[in-house]
Amino acid sequence: MTIVKTTYNRRSFLQTTVLAGGGMMLGFSWLASCNPTPEEVLNMPKEWFNINGFLKIGENGVVTIMSPNPEIGQNVKTSMPMIIAEELDVDWKNVVVEQAPLNTDIFTRQLAGGSQSIRQGWQSLRMAGATARHMLREAAAQQWQVPVAEITTAAGMLYHKKSGKSIGYGEVASAAAKIPVPEEVQLKDAKDFKIIGTSRKNVDGKKIVTGQPLFGLDYKVEGMLIAMIAHPPAFGMKLKSVDDSAAKAMPGIKDVFTVNVYNEGYEKQWSDTTAFDELVVVVGNTTWEVMNAKKALRIEWERTSAAENTEGYMAKMAALTAKPATQLRKDGNPEAAFKSAAKVIERTYTAPFLPHNTMEPMNFFAHVTADKAELVGPIQTPEFMEKTVAARLGLPLEKIDIQMTRQGGGFGRRLYGHFVVEAAVISQKMNAPIKLVYTREDDMTQGIYRPAYHVTYRAALDADNKLIGFHIRGGGIQDSPVHADRFPAGAIDNYLAEDWTLDSNISTGAWRAPGSNFIAGAEQSFLDEVAEAMGKDPIEFRLELFDRAKKNPVGKNNDYEAARYAGVLELVREKSGWGKNDPAGVHRGVSAYYCHNSYVAQVIDMVLENGKPVIQKVHCAVDCGIVVNPDAAINLVEGGIVDGIGHALYSTLTFKDGAAEQSNFDKYRLIRHSEAPKAIEVHFVNNGIDPTGLGEPLNPPIIGALANAMYKATGKRVYDQPFLAGGQVLG
Amino acid sequence: MATFNLNINGKKQQVEVDPATPILWVLRDHLNLVGTKYGCGIAQCGSCTILVGDIAMRSCMLPVSQIGNQAVTTIEGLSEDGDHPVQKAWLEHDVPQCGYCQAGQIMNAVALLKANPKPSDEEIDGAMNGNICRCGTYVRIKAAIKAAV
Numbered sequence A: 001m002t003i004v005k006t007t008y009n010r011r012s013f014l015q016t017t018v019l020a021g022g023g024m025m026l027g028f029s030w031l032a033s034c035n036p037t038p039e040e041v042l043n044m045p046k047e048w049f050n051i052n053g054f055l056k057i058g059e060n061g062v063v064t065i066m067s068p069n070p071e072i073g074q075n076v077k078t079s080m081p082m083i084i085a086e087e088l089d090v091d092w093k094n095v096v097v098e099q100a101p102l103n104t105d106i107f108t109r110q111l112a113g114g115s116q117s118i119r120q121g122w123q124s125l126r127m128a129g130a131t132a133r134h135m136l137r138e139a140a141a142q143q144w145q146v147p148v149a150e151i152t153t154a155a156g157m158l159y160h161k162k163s164g165k166s167i168g169y170g171e172v173a174s175a176a177a178k179i180p181v182p183e184e185v186q187l188k189d190a191k192d193f194k195i196i197g198t199s200r201k202n203v204d205g206k207k208i209v210t211g212q213p214l215f216g217l218d219y220k221v222e223g224m225l226i227a228m229i230a231h232p233p234a235f236g237m238k239l240k241s242v243d244d245s246a247a248k249a250m251p252g253i254k255d256v257f258t259v260n261v262y263n264e265g266y267e268k269q270w271s272d273t274t275a276f277d278e279l280v281v282v283v284g285n286t287t288w289e290v291m292n293a294k295k296a297l298r299i300e301w302e303r304t305s306a307a308e309n310t311e312g313y314m315a316k317m318a319a320l321t322a323k324p325a326t327q328l329r330k331d332g333n334p335e336a337a338f339k340s341a342a343k344v345i346e347r348t349y350t351a352p353f354l355p356h357n358t359m360e361p362m363n364f365f366a367h368v369t370a371d372k373a374e375l376v377g378p379i380q381t382p383e384f385m386e387k388t389v390a391a392r393l394g395l396p397l398e399k400i401d402i403q404m405t406r407q408g409g410g411f412g413r414r415l416y417g418h419f420v421v422e423a424a425v426i427s428q429k430m431n432a433p434i435k436l437v438y439t440r441e442d443d444m445t446q447g448i449y450r451p452a453y454h455v456t457y458r459a460a461l462d463a464d465n466k467l468i469g470f471h472i473r474g475g476g477i478q479d480s481p482v483h484a485d486r487f488p489a490g491a492i493d494n495y496l497a498e499d500w501t502l503d504s505n506i507s508t509g510a511w512r513a514p515g516s517n518f519i520a521g522a523e524q525s526f527l528d529e530v531a532e533a534m535g536k537d538p539i540e541f542r543l544e545l546f547d548r549a550k551k552n553p554v555g556k557n558n559d560y561e562a563a564r565y566a567g568v569l570e571l572v573r574e575k576s577g578w579g580k581n582d583p584a585g586v587h588r589g590v591s592a593y594y595c596h597n598s599y600v601a602q603v604i605d606m607v608l609e610n611g612k613p614v615i616q617k618v619h620c621a622v623d624c625g626i627v628v629n630p631d632a633a634i635n636l637v638e639g640g641i642v643d644g645i646g647h648a649l650y651s652t653l654t655f656k657d658g659a660a661e662q663s664n665f666d667k668y669r670l671i672r673h674s675e676a677p678k679a680i681e682v683h684f685v686n687n688g689i690d691p692t693g694l695g696e697p698l699n700p701p702i703i704g705a706l707a708n709a710m711y712k713a714t715g716k717r718v719y720d721q722p723f724l725a726g727g728q729v730l731g
Numbered sequence B: 001m002a003t004f005n006l007n008i009n010g011k012k013q014q015v016e017v018d019p020a021t022p023i024l025w026v027l028r029d030h031l032n033l034v035g036t037k038y039g040c041g042i043a044q045c046g047s048c049t050i051l052v053g054d055i056a057m058r059s060c061m062l063p064v065s066q067i068g069n070q071a072v073t074t075i076e077g078l079s080e081d082g083d084h085p086v087q088k089a090w091l092e093h094d095v096p097q098c099g100y101c102q103a104g105q106i107m108n109a110v111a112l113l114k115a116n117p118k119p120s121d122e123e124i125d126g127a128m129n130g131n132i133c134r135c136g137t138y139v140r141i142k143a144a145i146k147a148a149v
């Protein structure tokens, strides 16, 4: 039995009021509760205590949940309200989920939905639902003059068994709103869940399949103009001069001018990343007219820093990995272990820059007037960007209002909101509402890319073929993918982890499962090779390491629970029939990884058809705690797997003279229908642990399983992503 | 600028635009039908797929001047209430993640099923290969197409 407190330091997470037309409204803080992690709550921004989620119970019994969370594709807009409805004990049929209305100041803050949302919201959403239910029970008890303990609920009804009385939530909702908020409430036992753990359809499904305006690019207001930008054609360049005479004379064009994204001397926050400060802007009536005028600009650019080439930075990265780097962790005596080794296995892995390529390109609406700025669009960091916009426009923070729309994919790209600032500055200059639209080319060549990475693994085996030492050294462009405390740290006596980073004028940032999206594949391929050299089954080998880490861990701060790690691996072994029912003629690769709070193990079944890898099936085991909405969770798992396979096999962004060589989908490859696995089978570990996210942990490990299956299919190991760079034939 | 009389989702619509304007932007900017999406502008991603007659076309490279009096169907015109069999199958399989590519996927699937009511897996792959989904919903799309009747 879990009891949670509804207040923290005498500040309540909840407020109630009687609805104007009758009924009850409970306001709550979407992501804040004081259980189980008060430190986290203490560190939360002050606003998070404020009310930003609402639960309305109308007199007709309809429950409306108003979510401040925009949808980015991770199903939070459905699964998070399910958690509230569960504790409230209502019928999901009678629940309506609404996105926070635009242009209102009822909501103090909207929060971007990410894969951490479920983890952070779990307790607060349950508390909101449980509190409302408790108050409804109190109201019924008062009305019937019976002890509240005798009141039970089911599917939006209150019952008093002894007297046989019953009443709907709606009928006592107004009275319940006047009951004082209890200081603590009891949450349901997991075994009593009726909604959590059952599959519920996406609440926006119908709007999506009927083409309703949901996305930033769909947003428009009367009198809105369209703006586009021209940015330097390569990194390390800036504007020299612009001849806009032809563009300005074109039909529908209102103005052409240059803007600076940030003020001189402005100190950028992390979310302000962009490589280009001065941009040429074209504003006009319609998208097509502005697109054409943009092509008619005659712009001269000049170089400000070195032009980078793919070969150049690959060589620089290799040089850095070849020499000692920053030591992150050392257990035992790795130098001695490698010196005494009978055999050393050393392998190097690389991965290229990747653009995010959300299917909806960057865009934002802005309407800036003398005293306020109204901004609408897809952004994951509104609270950060409001500060930046306020500083840029010289307006007080409270005059900046950023509203979020549904987002046509995020994958980390919409954490970096330079385009929000650009839209605001353009609107200010035009003194009109504008929508800034990036073309695909703008989006792909002005990216905040997944960094290129480079890592070398070494394993020391003694004369008995025992693993006695392990060494990882690697880095990337402005970011290191090395997580020193992750597995296999803790499982090997002599261990050394080092990293470096390399500066560049190419902008890089978070990309679905940052760092892990590369290192998981490298590590899991390497372990496969080590297992083979030791003559061990790859699953058995990993399980032995987990066993060691569980019983007698090496070092401290090991950043994983060995038992849960082993759990997913054992589950995928059983479900795939690994080593027992291996399908004939099929090549299998296995992988397991832990990141972003969830454990994942995968087996790929591959065949070669005409020299092309065909993935017949992926078996996947996931431990993400309680699964709130299983079918939606499976959808996310499938998506992560398809996405991971696609990027590892096909995707690369290369640079020549500082410019991206791929600027649209004619040259840049994303995975396609025919290349997706034919089947994906998903199994969840059922352990009753609080839920964690699924948006990020799926794509990292699949790269390892893929590489290991490719080795089985072809006899050749693959080390450099993308594995099928030139569309080559295998086998 | 020229005047075009279009037949969009069974309705007559008159627009005055540059004849080279792709029908995508006529729909989105002039007729306020924003269900058809922009993804690449060069006929490489499928987000902008519409039906011209019964044929799936990439609206981002299709000049309005080439439409003539052919019937154009967009995602908004597929059904009154989201109950076209393909839309229903999409809901039943809960296909969308971010949802951005799905209008194009659905329109292409509708055209495929009109031409071939019982497509094999290979035929589905062949017909749908030009529709990219960054969220990776391909497995579900295939299941939904097979279930749509």
Ligand code: FES
Pocket: B037, B038, B039, B040, B041, B042, B043, B044, B045, B046, B047, B048, B049, B058, B059, B060, B061
């Ligand atoms: S927008 Fe037309 S195919 Fe991509």
Ligand code: FES
Pocket: A073, A359, A408, A409, B096, B097, B098, B099, B100, B101, B102, B132, B133, B134, B135, B136, B137
């Ligand atoms: S559902 Fe997001 S791109 Fe397809």
